[in-house]
Amino acid sequence: MAHAEALLSLGKTRAVAAGEQLWGVTDQPSFWVVVLEGQLETRRHGYTIEELVAGSACGFLFLLVKGRQRETDLVAVQASRALLVPAEATGPRDP
DSSP, X not given: OHHHHHHHTTSEEEEEOTTOXXXXXXXXXXXXXXXXXXXXXXXXXXXXXXXXXXXXXXXXXXXXXXXXOOOSEEEESXXXXXXXXXXXXXXXXXX
């Protein structure tokens, strides 16, 4: 339980409505996501790339390299709850 509490302390939990987009292609990454409830999808050009369910994490790799843009949209398939972890909680980026 201590690990879950530590993870939850890194960001803010947020309700996400079905159809809501959390980020889009070409957005500058400023956070990564852990799905707590529901289902999210990463999409590119209208095609599903990955289905994310409770326990899935997404978007943290783009925080490792400064200046890198998102390459997918992140959209809620159904009403969901997600942990949004800001870049600052991830540690320093490469120059």
